[in-house]
Amino acid sequence: MSGVIRHVTITGRVQGVGYRAWVHENANARGLEGWVRNRRDGSVEAVFAGPENIVADMIKACGRGPSSARVDNVQADAGTSDLLNLRGAGERFAFLPTV
Template sequence: MTAVVRHVMVRGRVQGVGYRAWVDHEARAKNLEGWVRNLRDGSVEAVFAGAEDVVTAMITACRRGPSLARVDAVQEEAGNPDALNLRRAGERFSVLPTV
């Protein structure tokens, strides 16, 4: 299994519904590295790093999200490993402040 880094943007009703906390929980359960944060435009941004099949499964899960969310679109692209440097020191996965 090849390690990959993917950058993901999620649009829809994804703020105020526990989406970041859900992503954090799911990513940690899957032992992924990365981070998630809200954007001021109402979307959610995330970076996932890990085994390709596990990252793909996480992105598939993001298309559904938690029960109160309504996901309209998920954009994904290759991520830059340097993006992992945004995590908090000592954390494999971080919930970052809104930007």
């Protein structure tokens, strides 16, 4: 993996509206590595890794999400390879269990 890693938390009405599936589809379409999961507090958490401009575009898209979502906030911070490696071996972009 070359580029950047970003750890992203999305809040609003983002669970029960297909948000994780939307993230998975859009990240794969952009060729990004990483993962997405729900959090028990109602937010969605993701890690995106890849070229800086493509990761930034994905984060921007997360502010819109699927049409059934209502995004209140997208918090993006520097990520780490340890976070990226929470996905299973051989997975490019994964769904992780809720935490």
